[in-house]
Amino acid sequence: xxxxxxxxxxxxxxxxxxxxxxxxxxxxxxxxxxxxxxxxxxxxxxxxxxxxxxxxxxxxxxxxxxxxxxxxxxxxxxxxxxxxxxxxxxxxxxxxxxxxxxxxxxxxxxxxxxxxxxxxxxxxxxxxxxxxxxxxxxxxxxxxxxxxxxxxxxxxxxxxxxxxxxxxxxxxxxxxxxxxxxxxxxxxxxxxxxxxxxxxxxxxxxxxxxxxxxxxxxxxxxxxxxxxxxxxxxxxxxxxxxxxxxxxxxxxxxxxxxxxxxxxxxxxxxxxxxxxxxxxxxxxxxxxxxxxxxxxxxxxxxxxxxxxxxxxxxxxxxxxxxxxxxxxxxxxxxxxxxxxxxxxxxxxxxxxxxxxxxxxxxxxxxxxxxxxxxxxxxxxxxxxxxxxxxxxxxxxxxxxxxxxxxxxxxxxxxxxxxxxxxxxxxxxxxxxxxxxxxxxxxxxxxxxxxxxxxxxxxxxxxxxxxxxxxxxxxxxxxxxxxxxxxxxxxxxxxxxxxxxxxxxxxxxxx
Amino acid sequence: xxxxxxxxxxxxxxxxxxxxxxxxxxxxxxxxxxxxxxxxxxxxxxxxxxxxxxxxxxxxxxxxxxxxxxxxxxxxxxxxxxxxxxxxxxxxxxxxxxxxxxxxxxxxxxxxxxxxxxxxxxxxxxxxxxxxxxxxxxxxxxxxxxxxxxxxxxxxxxxxxxxxxxxxxxxxxxxxxxxxxxxxxxxxxxxxxxxxxxxxxxxxxxxxxxxxxxxxxxxxxxxxxxxxxxxxxxxxxxxxxxxxxxxxxxxxxxxxxxxxxxxxxxxxxxxxxxxxxxxxxxxxxxxxxxxxxxxxxxxxxxxxxx
Numbered sequence: 001x002x003x004x005x006x007x008x009x010x011x012x013x014x015x016x017x018x019x020x021x022x023x024x025x026x027x028x029x030x031x032x033x034x035x036x037x038x039x040x041x042x043x044x045x046x047x048x049x050x051x052x053x054x055x056x057x058x059x060x061x062x063x064x065x066x067x068x069x070x071x072x073x074x075x076x077x078x079x080x081x082x083x084x085x086x087x088x089x090x091x092x093x094x095x096x097x098x099x100x101x102x103x104x105x106x107x108x109x110x111x112x113x114x115x116x117x118x119x120x121x122x123x124x125x126x127x128x129x130x131x132x133x134x135x136x137x138x139x140x141x142x143x144x145x146x147x148x149x150x151x152x153x154x155x156x157x158x159x160x161x162x163x164x165x166x167x168x169x170x171x172x173x174x175x176x177x178x179x180x181x182x183x184x185x186x187x188x189x190x191x192x193x194x195x196x197x198x199x200x201x202x203x204x205x206x207x208x209x210x211x212x213x214x215x216x217x218x219x220x221x222x223x224x225x226x227x228x229x230x231x232x233x234x235x236x237x238x239x240x241x242x243x244x245x246x247x248x249x250x251x252x253x254x255x256x257x258x259x260x261x262x263x264x265x266x267x268x269x270x271x272x273x274x275x276x277x278x279x280x281x282x283x284x285x286x287x288x289x290x291x292x293x294x295x296x297x298x299x300x301x302x303x304x305x306x307x308x309x310x311x312x313x314x315x316x317x318x319x320x321x322x323x324x325x326x327x328x329x330x331x332x333x334x335x336x337x338x339x340x341x342x343x344x345x346x347x348x349x350x351x352x353x354x355x356x357x358x359x360x361x362x363x364x365x366x367x368x369x370x371x372x373x374x375x376x377x378x379x380x381x382x383x384x385x386x387x388x389x390x391x392x393x394x395x396x397x398x399x400x401x402x403x404x405x406x407x408x409x410x411x412x413x414x415x416x417x418x419x420x421x422x423x424x425x426x427x428x429x430x431x432x433x434x435x436x437x438x439x440x441x442x443x444x445x446x447x448x449x450x451x452x453x454x455x456x457x458x459x460x461x462x463x464x465x466x467x468x469x470x471x472x473x474x475x476x477x478x479x480x481x482x483x484x485x486x487x488x489x490x491x492x493x494x495x496x497x498x499x500x501x502x503x504x505x506x507x508x509x510x
Numbered sequence: 511x512x513x514x515x516x517x518x519x520x521x522x523x524x525x526x527x528x529x530x531x532x533x534x535x536x537x538x539x540x541x542x543x544x545x546x547x548x549x550x551x552x553x554x555x556x557x558x559x560x561x562x563x564x565x566x567x568x569x570x571x572x573x574x575x576x577x578x579x580x581x582x583x584x585x586x587x588x589x590x591x592x593x594x595x596x597x598x599x600x601x602x603x604x605x606x607x608x609x610x611x612x613x614x615x616x617x618x619x620x621x622x623x624x625x626x627x628x629x630x631x632x633x634x635x636x637x638x639x640x641x642x643x644x645x646x647x648x649x650x651x652x653x654x655x656x657x658x659x660x661x662x663x664x665x666x667x668x669x670x671x672x673x674x675x676x677x678x679x680x681x682x683x684x685x686x687x688x689x690x691x692x693x694x695x696x697x698x699x700x701x702x703x704x705x706x707x708x709x710x711x712x713x714x715x716x717x718x719x720x721x722x723x724x725x726x727x728x729x730x731x732x733x734x735x736x737x738x739x740x741x742x743x744x745x746x747x748x749x750x751x752x753x754x755x756x757x758x759x760x761x762x763x764x765x766x767x768x769x770x771x772x773x774x775x776x777x778x779x780x781x782x783x784x785x786x787x788x789x790x791x792x793x794x795x796x797x798x799x800x801x802x803x804x805x806x807x808x809x810x811x812x813x814x815x816x
Contacts (some may be wrong), residue, residue: 046591131549132553132556201602202580232765234769238674238763247673396546436556
């Protein structure tokens with residue numbers, strides 16, 4: 001009797017399981033056949049108002065939807081016309097732009113000077129809350145000179161102005177933007193870009209379609225892929241599974257060890273990026289209380305660290321050891337500077353000269369860096385008698401402590417907003433601001449000169465002086481330039497760029 | 511009964527308040543929210559602007575009272591990351607979590623209770639052994655591993671189900687299996703031990719002796735008594751399934767509350783974090799209170815006591 005009951009239940013369950021299995025079909029694959037590019041990010045894109053986005057995911061989507069006045073050709077380093085046909089500096093603090101005619105927004109509206117004036121004059125107001133003040137605080141106001149002519153009046157000299165106008169400051173349709181503001185443009189993104197957004201579940205899923213009326217002659221023109229579907233898949237392993245099964249065509253930021261495993265099954269491309277890793281020392285902040293105030297000690301620490309081995313083991317791909325506090329790909333990042341080769345004996349000698357033959361103890365906070373890299377640094381320093389007290393923190397608390405002058409050493413990284421100009425890294429850390437714990441007046445002076453001069457030669461010369469001094473004084477231990485591993489389906493052509501802005505409009509099928 | 515319920519509710523409210531106050535304080539310990547929001551490229555000036563814009567420069571207690579004040583009127587604030595009302599974001603995501611949690615819960619119950627009963631009828635029989643294997647493996651295998659294996663086998667090799675996302679009901683199949691597998695062992699074991707105890711009692715022997723068929727003995731006499739601890743446990747389990755599906759939601763790219771909580775924590779989206787903690791603690795309190803009431807309905811002795 002007892003057995004009958006349980007057996008019946010059991011057969012029932014088995015039948016249920018079998019029928020469930022029969023109901024499952026096979027999912028259809030998209031990609032090349034339907035000319036749809038299937039993309040996944042691990043992190044959720046932010047709302048699609050470029051001026052409020054910090055993360056790369058949202059910015060990449062935004063650059064497909066919106067256009068800027070200018071565009072930077074990264075292959076040649078040239079700034080080329082986009083929404084503006086031509087431009088010139090008419091004074092030290094004024095720039096004039098002649099706009100392109102016949103450009104349409106995705107909603108059918110014509111692009112005119114009114115759009116430029118409305119957009120830029122809105123986003124520079126403090127109430128608007130543009131995410132990075134550095135991107136717009138150099139604009140005082142924008143004047144309309146005609147239907148297709150505008151003037152930007154600058155509030156201060158800023159060498160990065162042209163770089164910023166190159167696709168980082170998009171133009172919105174003025175009527176829609178004036179009426180609906182930031183939240184409106186994020187909910188219903190309307191731009192002039194090569195792709196238009198047809199649907200979005202914010203943070204989760206985005207569908208874009210090629211914009212048929214895209215203006216001829218755009219540096220972002222020539223797109224061949226009809227549709228782009230972007231999804232958020234937080235688990236990388238799930239992304240690999242989808243990429244291998246064909247339901248994804250494009251993923252990125254694959255850790256080096258995983259990339260080598262995927263190689264051969266899908267396309268793996270490693271590309272260098274602007275972001276660099278560094279250990280910052282804070283001699284001024286610690287004012288004599290710490291061995292770090294001694295230049296010989298700082299030099300010893302760099303000699304003691306086997307950066308070559310660290311790069312090879314933990315970064316791999318296109319990463320290389322750096323000698324400069326900037327990315328060699330950046331304008332102004334002179335490379336003829338003091339290099340500190342790996343030499344533990346020399347390090348010991350320098351420490352002895354400085355009076356630390358028995359070594360010392362020091363705290364180092366690391367943030368947004370892989371733990372093994374920090375542990376490798378600590379192990380190398382232990383060999384010369386320096387004991388690092390390692391402390392991993394969120395970037396926000398780490399940089400907070402740095403700014404509060406509580407740390408002798410901080411190990412992290414800096415992306416320069418993806419911009420190929422030394423201004424966006426050196427001036428932040430050595431220009432006298434809150435992140436500058438060196439407070440070297442001479443450095444600050446050179447950097448101010450370099451940041452504000454309009455003559456490229458003058459800029460290059462001053463950056464070179466600053467880069468050299470940082471290396472001579474060993475204020476930083478530059479680690480390596482980061483690289484990004486992309487995973488692509490086997491039939492996709494895609495070229496990565498060092499600014500980490502994926503250009504899907506230039507992607508195609510093999 | 512009414513005073514019992516109102517007392518329980520007052521305690522529940524106090525629990526929610528304490529949880530929200532604690533979590534509010536804890537989140538500020540994890541780092542300066544202004545710097546976190548300004549992002550990894552944000553300069554000190556950007557962080558200061560954020561600090562003033564979001565009122566982080568005010569004393570913590572003022573910020574908390576301000577938040578709790580508007581929460582009581584149903585206003586949970588604006589998400590810092592998405593710049594839309596928190597209620598809207600949570601509304602968009604809660605459906606996925608509720609579907610996943612409730613379906614997994616029902617699947618777990620439907621499998622665990624019969625299996626537990628069957629195991630108890632013949633301790634050390636083959637069903638009992640099988641149940642033990644399921645229980646041990648269910649507790650030992652980490653759910654993220656099981657989820658990924660299920661994806662590889664059923665999604666990649668056989669292509670039977672979508673690998674990730676919940677665009678159709680088929681996207682829920684694997685997550686439900688994995689999540690319910692995690693909940694089954696405890697439910698099954700408590701059913702089993704409860705049944706073994708009850709089957710050894712006098713009244714069950716009496717029921718058998720008077721010639722009742724076995725299935726009536728089980729359903730009318732044994733199970734009804736064995737189910738009492740199960741109800742309490744099930745309430746806690748349901749709470750865990752609803753609040754603890756972060757891992758499953760991440761592996762299967764389901765956009766539910768669990769993932770939202772985790773991501774919000776990473777990007778210092780305090781209003782969203784606070785709201786989710788409040789909702790989840792409310793949920794737990796409601797579930798345990800409901801379980802108490804349900805037990806009182808099932809068991810006349812408890813009714814008297816209350």
